[in-house]
Amino acid sequence: MRLCSRSKLVLACSALGVTFSLAACGGDDTAADAAADGGMMKSQTPKNDANAPTWYKDIAPIVSDKCTGCHTEGGIAPFSMKSYESAKDFAGSMAQAVEDGRMPPFLAQETDACKPRLPWANDIRLSADQKKTIRAWANAGAPEGDKAHPGKLGTPAPTKLAREDVVLTVPEKITVDGKQDIHTCMVLDPKLKEDGYVIGRQITAGNNAVLHHVVSYLVTPQTKADGTMQTRAEMLAALKKEKNVAPGGRYDCFGGPSLTTVGFEMLDAWAPGGVPSMAPPDSGQPISKDALVLLDTHYHPTGNGAETDDSTHLGLMLATSKPKLVSRVILLGNFEGTNDTNFGTSTLLKQPGESKAEFMIPAGEAKHVEEMTWTWKLGKTALRVYAMGTHMHYVGQDMRVTLEHAAGARKQECLIETPVWDFNWQRGYAYDAAYADLPEMLDGDTVRMRCVFNNTTDNAHVLKALDDRGLDAPVDVPLGEDTLDEMCLAAVGIVYPNPN
Ligand code: HEC
Numbered sequence: 001m002r003l004c005s006r007s008k009l010v011l012a013c014s015a016l017g018v019t020f021s022l023a024a025c026g027g028d029d030t031a032a033d034a035a036a037d038g039g040m041m042k043s044q045t046p047k048n049d050a051n052a053p054t055w056y057k058d059i060a061p062i063v064s065d066k067c068t069g070c071h072t073e074g075g076i077a078p079f080s081m082k083s084y085e086s087a088k089d090f091a092g093s094m095a096q097a098v099e100d101g102r103m104p105p106f107l108a109q110e111t112d113a114c115k116p117r118l119p120w121a122n123d124i125r126l127s128a129d130q131k132k133t134i135r136a137w138a139n140a141g142a143p144e145g146d147k148a149h150p151g152k153l154g155t156p157a158p159t160k161l162a163r164e165d166v167v168l169t170v171p172e173k174i175t176v177d178g179k180q181d182i183h184t185c186m187v188l189d190p191k192l193k194e195d196g197y198v199i200g201r202q203i204t205a206g207n208n209a210v211l212h213h214v215v216s217y218l219v220t221p222q223t224k225a226d227g228t229m230q231t232r233a234e235m236l237a238a239l240k241k242e243k244n245v246a247p248g249g250r251y252d253c254f255g256g257p258s259l260t261t262v263g264f265e266m267l268d269a270w271a272p273g274g275v276p277s278m279a280p281p282d283s284g285q286p287i288s289k290d291a292l293v294l295l296d297t298h299y300h301p302t303g304n305g306a307e308t309d310d311s312t313h314l315g316l317m318l319a320t321s322k323p324k325l326v327s328r329v330i331l332l333g334n335f336e337g338t339n340d341t342n343f344g345t346s347t348l349l350k351q352p353g354e355s356k357a358e359f360m361i362p363a364g365e366a367k368h369v370e371e372m373t374w375t376w377k378l379g380k381t382a383l384r385v386y387a388m389g390t391h392m393h394y395v396g397q398d399m400r401v402t403l404e405h406a407a408g409a410r411k412q413e414c415l416i417e418t419p420v421w422d423f424n425w426q427r428g429y430a431y432d433a434a435y436a437d438l439p440e441m442l443d444g445d446t447v448r449m450r451c452v453f454n455n456t457t458d459n460a461h462v463l464k465a466l467d468d469r470g471l472d473a474p475v476d477v478p479l480g481e482d483t484l485d486e487m488c489l490a491a492v493g494i495v496y497p498n499p500n
Helices: 022-026 029-038 055-066 084-100 128-139 232-243 460-469
Strands: 166-169 174-176 182-188 196-204 211-220 250-252 263-270 283-287 292-299 307-309 313-318 325-333 344-348 368-376 383-391 396-404 412-418 446-453 489-497
Touching: 055 084, 055 128, 084 128, 174 182, 174 292, 196 211, 196 263, 211 232, 263 313, 263 325, 283 313, 292 313, 325 368, 325 383, 325 446, 383 396, 383 412, 396 489, 412 489, 446 489
Parallel strands: 283 325
Antiparallel strands: 166 313, 174 307, 182 250, 182 292, 196 283, 196 313, 211 263, 211 292, 325 489, 344 368, 368 446, 383 489, 396 412, 396 446
């Protein structure tokens, strides 16, 4: 079994983005308005309540752990929580945002239908007590407390890779102006001397104000019709022919590289605030010396004049010895066209009222469901799931991925649900568990993807997409790779014994 022949697994196009909200680019207004609504006014002075939580003792420890990855000077969020001075005016809106669940952004949520068995790593959600503490602090007028006796600050996840063995920088200066988002796929050459394994990946933004998200891929030689592999020269020629692009160049793309004449597989998905993405212990993603790297990049204009980016880069950390396990992210779903027969089969399920199964979201439908299954043909190989992500476009509302076991005591387990989908806050979610405890996928097991779509103007993202296209009413939405097409894709981080 060759799990790396990705063209079999990545069905149709693919993307798992990790992005931040469009509203992030609106400047301070949102936050300032919210602060005014949310309780404390800027002129309010702290009340004299000796028992109230204070910034130094209670609030800084919470926000240093859960918020300052983004809410920092020059960060993507509209205000900084690094100091009392910069945070205090937002106390009311901070309390409101965490009570509403808007902040911190974390799309994976437990629902009645989906309770993943394992906790998430780097779970930045607040406990009920922490939310109450922020509310009590805001209600007391945001007291500063005693700088000399602070509470213990949190230890946020590391923000830098320990080592960058390969550095891939945007090939040219990108200028983001006007109103138009830029969706571009940049092709870069890591110029590797030998095959290896990627164990860590990290994007460093060149301009936080406009870099919205980056999904990175390996572009690899593909198996030819005669069963042999493309050489590197053949891969480069195919890329040139299909997209008129060479290493150092770029082409327009949305929601994935959409390449059919060369292979590609996902490396990583990044959004502002993202921490380095590390492979599980003693595992790595094989990288061929012939591989290129593709950065599927989304820039969003600030609305306040031109911004440029000439320094965003992807850092890769490579293994120094051969890992025992292989880990990588595969994309399941959207099986149109390619129906894999080697190690899985996919089926689009017929929904009530449909005469035949069809992926089509009619204009005006608020709760349209599409479901598909992927059934593994793995022989004796067992795959474990170390991370999960969901991917839809602008019409998506809710996505759930369930693993149904063909045999064994555990009949099924929910892997992830993102019940309040937001295109702008996509990312991957890793389980916080040892290899032996991770969900196991065996021959005959089925992964079920269930997507709910809202194709009405009640969906703010639909409104935005229609506006971008100059349309004033929803249209029927088919499967596809355009802004007003849809997908129902699960990104599954898998780890399995290294066959080499
Ligand atoms: C992953 C990055 C990220 C993290 C972590 C994060 N924020 Fe935000 N926050 C943003 C961005 C971007 C915006 C502006 C866009 C928006 O509102 O979605 C924002 C806006 C806000 C706003 C103003 C708008 C609103 O929704 O009220 C508040 C208040 C806020 N955040 C509070 C918090 C608090 C409190 C935490 C931690 C418990 C937190 N944020 C964690 C990125 C982040």
